[in-house]
Amino acid sequence: MKFLSDRALDRLRDSAEVPDLEGTPYRLLERVARGGMGVVYTAEDEKLQRRVALKILDVPGKESDLAKRLLREARVLARLEHPGIVPVHDVGTLADGRVFYAMKFVEGQRLDQYIASVDSVPDRLRLFLRICEAVGFAHARGVLHRDLKPANIMVGPFGEVLVMDWGLAKILSKDISRPARNTDPDATVFEEPKQVPAEQDTTETSAVTGHGTVMGTPGYMSPEQARGDVGKIDARSDIFSLGALLRFLLTGKPEETSAPDGTRVERSLAAICAKATAAGPARRYPNVQELALDVSRYLDGLAVGAHRESLIEKTMRFYRRYRFFILLIAAYLVMRVLILLFIHR
Amino acid sequence: MTQGDEQHGGDRFPPTRRSVIEAVRSIDAEERERALEALCAAYWKPVYKYIRLRWNRPADAAQDLTQGFFMELLERELLDKFDSKKSRLRTYLRLCVDSFVMNEDKAGRRLKRGGNVLHVALDFSSAEEELGAAVMDPAAIPSPESLEEFFEKEWVRSLFALAVEELRELCAAKERERTFLLFEAYDLDGNEKISYEQLAQEYGIPLTDVTNALAWARREFRRIALQRLREICGSEEEFQRETRAAFGWDAK
Numbered sequence: 354m355k356f357l358s359d360r361a362l363d364r365l366r367d368s369a370e371v372p373d374l375e376g377t378p379y380r381l382l383e384r385v386a387r388g389g390m391g392v393v394y395t396a397e398d399e400k401l402q403r404r405v406a407l408k409i410l411d412v413p414g415k416e417s418d419l420a421k422r423l424l425r426e427a428r429v430l431a432r433l434e435h436p437g438i439v440p441v442h443d444v445g446t447l448a449d450g451r452v453f454y455a456m457k458f459v460e461g462q463r464l465d466q467y468i469a470s471v472d473s474v475p476d477r478l479r480l481f482l483r484i485c486e487a488v489g490f491a492h493a494r495g496v497l498h499r500d501l502k503p504a505n506i507m508v509g510p511f512g513e514v515l516v517m518d519w520g521l522a523k524i525l526s527k528d529i530s531r532p533a534r535n536t537d538p539d540a541t542v543f544e545e546p547k548q549v550p551a552e553q554d555t556t557e558t559s560a561v562t563g564h565g566t567v568m569g570t571p572g573y574m575s576p577e578q579a580r581g582d583v584g585k586i587d588a589r590s591d592i593f594s595l596g597a598l599l600r601f602l603l604t605g606k607p608e609e610t611s612a613p614d615g616t617r618v619e620r621s622l623a624a625i626c627a628k629a630t631a632a633g634p635a636r637r638y639p640n641v642q643e644l645a646l647d648v649s650r651y652l653d654g655l656a657v658g659a660h661r662e663s664l665i666e667k668t669m670r671f672y673r674r675y676r677f678f679i680l681l682i683a684a685y686l687v688m689r690v691l692i693l694l695f696i697h698r
Numbered sequence: 699m700t701q702g703d704e705q706h707g708g709d710r711f712p713p714t715r716r717s718v719i720e721a722v723r724s725i726d727a728e729e730r731e732r733a734l735e736a737l738c739a740a741y742w743k744p745v746y747k748y749i750r751l752r753w754n755r756p757a758d759a760a761q762d763l764t765q766g767f768f769m770e771l772l773e774r775e776l777l778d779k780f781d782s783k784k785s786r787l788r789t790y791l792r793l794c795v796d797s798f799v800m801n802e803d804k805a806g807r808r809l810k811r812g813g814n815v816l817h818v819a820l821d822f823s824s825a826e827e828e829l830g831a832a833v834m835d836p837a838a839i840p841s842p843e844s845l846e847e848f849f850e851k852e853w854v855r856s857l858f859a860l861a862v863e864e865l866r867e868l869c870a871a872k873e874r875e876r877t878f879l880l881f882e883a884y885d886l887d888g889n890e891k892i893s894y895e896q897l898a899q900e901y902g903i904p905l906t907d908v909t910n911a912l913a914w915a916r917r918e919f920r921r922i923a924l925q926r927l928r929e930i931c932g933s934e935e936e937f938q939r940e941t942r943a944a945f946g947w948d949a950k
Contacts, residue, residue: 356828357859361886362851365858366946368885369920373913387947412941413924417934449920 372409373449379407390419390520391451395458398442404458405442413450420452426520427454429496437487439507439515459515465503468602474622477602478648481595483514485648488595489641491516492588495525499586501594502573503601523586572607573597576632589634592644596629596637599648621651624660719787719932722777730772737777738768738820739860740930741788744852745795746825752845753799761822767798782932786940792849854944861923862886868918876901880908881915 357365370392374381379396382404386393391410398405410423430441443455461467464480471477484506488498498505499521507515575593577585597607603618603626604611611617618626625647631637638644647657654674656662662670672679721733746764749755755763771777771794780790869878880897894912898905927944931937941947 355859355862355882355886356824357855357862357886359851362855362858363946364885365862365919368912368916369923369945370947371916373917373920411945411947412938414934414938417938419938449917450924 370411372407372451372453373447375448377445377447379405379455388518388520390423396455398455405455406458407453407455409447409453410451413452415446415452422520423452423454425524426522429519429522429524430454430456433491433494433496433519435487435490437483437514437516438491438519439517459507459509459517461507461509461513461515463504464506464508464598465601467508468503468605474603474619475652478652480508480514481599481602482645482648484516484598485595485641485645487514487516488591489645491522492591492641497523497525497586497588497591498594499523499578499590500570500573501591501598502570502607503598504570506598525587575634577634585634587634588640589637592637592641593630593634595641595644596626599629600626620666621657621660621662625651625657628659718930719777719780719782722772723775734768734772736926736929737771740857740926741791741853742768742820743825743828743856743859744788744849745791746820746822747829747852748792748795748845748849749799750829751848752796755799757822757826761820763799763802764822765820766802767795770798780932782936786936786943787930787932788850788853788940789846792846850943857926857944858923861919861926864922864926865915865919868922869915874911874914876903877911877915880911881919884912885916 372381372392372394374396378398378400380399382395382397384392384394385406388408391408394407394409396405396407397403408423410417410419412419414420415424424444427441427444430439431444434440439456439459441454441456444453446452468477468480471480484501488501491498496519498516498519500518501516505516505518507517509515571579573594575586575590578590599622600609600618601607603622610623617623625644628636628647629638629644638647643658647659650657654670656667656670718733718736721729722737724730724733742764745767746760749760749763749767750757753760753763776794780787865881866878869875880901883897884892884894894905894908898908901908923944924941927940928937931940
């Protein structure tokens with residue numbers, strides 16, 4: 354039997370990782386990234402002549418937990434048709450037994466890389482609102498993301514925001530394909546999320562994740578997720594992650610209260626972050642709509658629900674909001690006084 | 699998924715064979731023996747090398763202990779106690795080796811083999827050569843703390859070597875000897891400088907023939923290696939875990 358050197362072992366490992374796309378319409382282009390479940394490649398869809406991204410599991414077999422999770426992720430994505438959620442095109446098993454799905458190839462940057470090019474706070478907040486739209490839409494369809502973090506948000510070349518990696522998603526309702534009430538594509542964004550009691554949560558998601566399994570990313574994961582308290586995870590767990598994301602957009606870190614240059618985050622924004630990331634779910638925003646509404650109110654120069662303003666703060670906000678008119682009136686009054694003084698001289 | 703499976707040829711994936719862990723507990727003596735042989739084929743070299751290095755035994759004593767260990771595995775039905783939910787098979791086997799060698803030391807006995815005979819040819823001279831090659835390179839000598847890592851690496855080497863051997867036999871059976879030679883030259887000899895073009899020139903064949911042959915050989919290698927892995931794992935979960943470990947996907 355041939356002795357295999359360490360280098361030969363490495364080569365065999367590398368070549369074994371390359372997926373066998375025989376029998377599929379895809380031609381492998383390049384390896385993009387490795388995740389916990391498998392590898393993402395770019396490929397050319399030779400039938401439709403377009404570039405796609407293929408998420409392929411490492412280990413063959415359709416019955417493994419990972420295969421079930423990948424398949425569920427593909428199904429979740431297929432049912433969440435929203436401009437902020439990456440669409441899935443195809444799902445199947447490769448000739449070598451590995452489960453895969455094909456999705457839109459998103460050219461762009463991860464949020465944590467992109468954010469360096471966005472200086473103004475209002476622009477960052479508008480970006481955040483687009484994330485909220487996608488997450489709110491998913492909640493309206495009974496799907497929780499459960500792993501919202503900058504690395505899972507992509508920003509495309511035209512500023513489009515896409516929420517990626519739904520591998521840890523939890524399906525609250527079996528019938529997520531049913532459109533939400535009053536189906537207006539924009540209105541659905543802020544529908545009330547479907548809530549089901551924990552004991553009824555017997556969907557395949559629960560079977561995959563199981564009770565007591567900690568899934569998520571530290572810093573962005575809600576306390577109930579960190580405890581592995583699966584029964585208590587609901588839309589408010591994603592709201593916690595959104596709050597941490599908002600804080601990241603404002604300070605560069607999910608748990609910081611000041612920006613890297615030392616400037617403190619404005620009180621009303623800090624209050625929004627604090628409310629969204631409250632330890633107890635009951636103290637958080639009840640749904641994404643409320644959170645997004647508070648951020649929108651801040652952008653419009655209105656009082657936010659998360660923060661009770663002092664008289665000085667109210668005055669300052671009033672001044673900032675109507676600065677142009679206040680200055681105009683002040684200029685008019687000064688002119689009048691000057692004219693009166695001139696006439697009576 | 700069904701549609702996708704048919705479309706993408708998922709039916710080509712081989713059906714799961716019965717695991718050796720199940721087979722070794724079988725009431726059928728023949729099935730038990732076959733299972734032990736499969737296990738022995740995958741593990742004897744790592745066990746031998748481990749005994750040589752961890753227990754610092756001379757070659758003849760290590761050979762005796764290796765054979766004795768696999769006989770003990772069968773006679774004392776040690777695999778019945780293995781629980782794939784609690785540990786990996788190779789960790790369990792390594793601990794069994796440690797305890798076996800210690801017991802043999804305590805008893806101070808010479809191993810006497812008889813009755814049950816292993817039907818796997820244990821080529822100790824090749825194992826010794828491999829070990830010699832490793833010991834020649836001081837960087838390759840494992841420290842006492844890294845012996846577990848060493849055992850794992852040797853297990854992967856043994857598994858891949860078996861898969862390569864089976865691939866060679868498959869190529870011979872399918873009259874694709876040249877395919878194996880190409881695979882050997884490009885993937886096994888570890889020559890960084892060789893290119894597809896050079897291979898095509900050397901064998902006087904078009905470049906596409908080289909790439910197609912290599913793609914086929916790699917696919918078959920992967921299939922065989924996974925099949926062998928599946929055989930020596932006690933559960934689907936363990937198979938998933940062991941595959942990731944063997945192919946180094948956890949470390950990437």
